[in-house]
Amino acid sequence: MDRETPADTSITATMADSPARATPAAPVVVSVCITCKTPEGAVVGPDMFAAVTTAFGALDGSIMVRPVQCLSVCKRPATVAVSSADGYTFLFGDLETASGAAALTSFVQSYRKSDYGLVAWRERAEVLRKGMIARVPPLGWSPDDGRPPK
Numbered sequence: 561m562d563r564e565t566p567a568d569t570s571i572t573a574t575m576a577d578s579p580a581r582a583t584p585a586a587p588v589v590v591s592v593c594i595t596c597k598t599p600e601g602a603v604v605g606p607d608m609f610a611a612v613t614t615a616f617g618a619l620d621g622s623i624m625v626r627p628v629q630c631l632s633v634c635k636r637p638a639t640v641a642v643s644s645a646d647g648y649t650f651l652f653g654d655l656e657t658a659s660g661a662a663a664l665t666s667f668v669q670s671y672r673k674s675d676y677g678l679v680a681w682r683e684r685a686e687v688l689r690k691g692m693i694a695r696v697p698p699l700g701w702s703p704d705d706g707r708p709p710k
């Protein structure tokens with residue numbers, strides 16, 4: 561589970577103290593699994609994709625919403641990933657269509673402003689806290705201080 565542990569807080573503090581912040585470059589990519597089904601067999605992925613696309617409205621190139629097939633978390637539909645070329649990748653599951661789409665728009669706003677897209681736990685909607693499956697650091701990330709390797 562993803563929580564702000566003491567170690568997590570120290571990395572965030574170190575990153576915040578650094579003069580050069582690294583907000584993720586556009587586009588932020590929202591990948592929606594369109595093959596997700598409930599345990600009863602109802603396909604929910606396309607509805608989630610439609611809701612997310614509508615929630616983000618007219619896209620200006622800074623955000624890309626794309627349909628994908630299976631994010632390998634099939635037991636936790638609907639599933640969505642948020643990523644960027646140089647930011648964290650977050651994977652969420654157990655999302656209801658309307659509340660999930662609304663939470664994702666708020667999350668992506670924070671993601672775009674956060675160092676490496678590492679959205680603070682307190683800035684995540686409850687449905688995303690509960691639905692957190694994984695967060696993966698970007699390639700340019702150092703385990704020493706959270707900054708890119710020098």
Ligand code: FES
Pocket residue numbers: 593594595596597605629630631632633634635637639
């Ligand atoms: S079908 Fe959606 S995660 Fe596998």
